Amino acid sequence: MIHQYKNNGFNIVLDVNSGAIHVVDDVVYDCIALYEDNSKEDILNKLKDSYSKEEIEEAIDEIEELKANEALFTEDQYRDYIIDFKKRPTVVKALCLHIAHDCNLACQYCFAEEGEYHGRRALMSYEVGKAALDFLIANSGSRKNLEVDFFGGEPTLNFQVVKDLVAYGREQEKIHDKNFRFTLTTNGVLLDDEIMKFANKEMANVVLSIDGRKEINDMMRPFRGGQGSYDVIVPKFQKFAESRNQTNYYVRGTFTRNNLDFSKDVLHLADLGFKQISVEPVVAEEKDSYALREEDLPQLFEEYDNLAKEMVERKKAGKDFNFFHFMIDLEGGPCVAKRLSGCGSGTEYLAVTPWGDLYPCHQFVGNEDFLMGNVFEGVKNTDIRDEFKSCNVYAKEKCKDCFAKFYCSGGCAANSYNFHGDIHNAYDVGCALQKKRIECAIMIKAAEAMAEAE
Amino acid sequence: MKHVKTLNTRKLQNTVVKGGCGECQTSCQSACKTSCTVGNQTCEQTK
Numbered sequence: 243m244i245h246q247y248k249n250n251g252f253n254i255v256l257d258v259n260s261g262a263i264h265v266v267d268d269v270v271y272d273c274i275a276l277y278e279d280n281s282k283e284d285i286l287n288k289l290k291d292s293y294s295k296e297e298i299e300e301a302i303d304e305i306e307e308l309k310a311n312e313a314l315f316t317e318d319q320y321r322d323y324i325i326d327f328k329k330r331p332t333v334v335k336a337l338c339l340h341i342a343h344d345c346n347l348a349c350q351y352c353f354a355e356e357g358e359y360h361g362r363r364a365l366m367s368y369e370v371g372k373a374a375l376d377f378l379i380a381n382s383g384s385r386k387n388l389e390v391d392f393f394g395g396e397p398t399l400n401f402q403v404v405k406d407l408v409a410y411g412r413e414q415e416k417i418h419d420k421n422f423r424f425t426l427t428t429n430g431v432l433l434d435d436e437i438m439k440f441a442n443k444e445m446a447n448v449v450l451s452i453d454g455r456k457e458i459n460d461m462m463r464p465f466r467g468g469q470g471s472y473d474v475i476v477p478k479f480q481k482f483a484e485s486r487n488q489t490n491y492y493v494r495g496t497f498t499r500n501n502l503d504f505s506k507d508v509l510h511l512a513d514l515g516f517k518q519i520s521v522e523p524v525v526a527e528e529k530d531s532y533a534l535r536e537e538d539l540p541q542l543f544e545e546y547d548n549l550a551k552e553m554v555e556r557k558k559a560g561k562d563f564n565f566f567h568f569m570i571d572l573e574g575g576p577c578v579a580k581r582l583s584g585c586g587s588g589t590e591y592l593a594v595t596p597w598g599d600l601y602p603c604h605q606f607v608g609n610e611d612f613l614m615g616n617v618f619e620g621v622k623n624t625d626i627r628d629e630f631k632s633c634n635v636y637a638k639e640k641c642k643d644c645f646a647k648f649y650c651s652g653g654c655a656a657n658s659y660n661f662h663g664d665i666h667n668a669y670d671v672g673c674a675l676q677k678k679r680i681e682c683a684i685m686i687k688a689a690e691a692m693a694e695a696e
Numbered sequence: 697m698k699h700v701k702t703l704n705t706r707k708l709q710n711t712v713v714k715g716g717c718g719e720c721q722t723s724c725q726s727a728c729k730t731s732c733t734v735g736n737q738t739c740e741q742t743k
Contacts, residue, residue: 261708270699304697312707319709327716336722353730385718387740389725425725449727492727520727566727569736572704576737577715581708585734591722603724648708649735651723657730672731680735684703691703 245645262313333383341397357395360608364596430475453495454507498532505549520566550682588630605656
């Protein structure tokens with residue numbers, strides 16, 4: 243499968259099944275588009291007004307050389323491999339701990355409904371958290387690296403339990419030969435020196451929620467009384483990011499229909515000095531006024547294109563920053579098994595409520611149809627687990643012929659469920675944006691490679 | 697090559713043999729929590 247496109251002056255050809263990426267000139271670009279369905283004579287004939295015979299023959303020679311090297315028109319040879327891979331015994335390697343189903347902000351788009359997840363306010367007790375870590379260790383098989391995200395609501399509302407659980411985890415990892423990677427997701431309101439110091443010692447990554455420009459952030463991320471949160475959180479996040487040497491964190495925002503010009507928010511965060519930035523499309527129900535619509539896509543595509551171009555320029559000027567959705571590792575990226583087997587929700591990744599119930603992921607918490615068990619008794623509803631286990635790109639009709647499948651792994655199961663009532667489908671607006679982001683990310687790599695070559 | 701510049705030398709098909717150790721980060725734990733982004737994850741074996 244080939245995906246070819248033009249972006250920012252580059253002709254880019256992606257050989258989907260090998261992952262090879264080529265920047266090509268016009269003649270090769272046009273020949274590749276015709277190659278599979280035309281003979282050499284037909285290609286020569288169809289392109290004779292644009293290129294000389296020698297140019298076309300040279301281009302076809304190079305295409306055939308790439309093909310022989312399995313870097314172009316490579317066959318998909320992974321289907322049976324992935325199906326077998328997913329049959330392996332399930333191990334759990336990551337938990338999202340809902341330390342607090344409560345929040346000190348009242349963000350308009352919160353899927354957790356101001357932290358309460360369609361239920362009651364609650365804080366996780368140390369006993370429940372401890373049982374969750376025990377459950378993780380007991381179900382992790384031979385996996386050494388175990389991930390625990392302290393999530394909410396707002397986890398700093400229950401920070402003593404976070405600290406106690408980290409201490410327990412550090413003690414247990416020695417006994418069981420595991421390595422806990424703790425992460426914290428916070429809105430920043432309660433951040434202080436003590437929390438920062440603790441997080442810098444113990445947290446492999448921190449995710450700091452902020453949407454961008456003050457007016458945008460304050461519209462969607464107010465306190466319960468309606469006041470904006472921007473002025474409270476920005477200085478704290480700047481200090482926190484510096485204290486982590488501008489690594490191992492993300493300032494993480496959500497864009498909605500209220501800021502379709504979200505590239506300005508990304509650049510605003512960069513101008514505030516942040517080097518690790520993620521600003522992502524909201525997932526909302528169609529009825530919500532701030533939900534993204536299909537008709538917004540052309541503008542959103544333009545925003546991604548403009549952001550990508552600006553990032554290329556800023557890199558040249560030594561003012562670069564990372565944008566999570568444009569990060570792509572062409573040489574050291576994940577293996578095929580990781581790329582095609584899905585995100586791991588419901589199998590290797592589970593969410594834990596304050597009272598210890600297990601759900602396939604944080605997005606399903608509160609939907610009783612997806613209650614899988616609890617940390618004291620383990621996974622009881624194995625039907626849910628098996629349904630998620632069967633979820634991979636080959637099980638999704640929409641993904642089979644999509645070039646992005648090696649980069650999104652079939653997309654988010656919760657998004658699919660929210661829009662189609664089925665985890666084996668895909669959220670179409672999300673897919674369109676994902677594909678655009680991959681194209682931009684590859685363009686940035688092409689621009690960097692060309693700049694290096696000059 | 698005169699007409700083509702290839703950006704990467706690693707081929708996905710070569711990761712079938714040694715891949716799938718499962719030690720890498722779960723994608724949703726990295727930052728997203730709403731999208732699935734595996735293409736930017738780092739392989740634990742090549743760190």
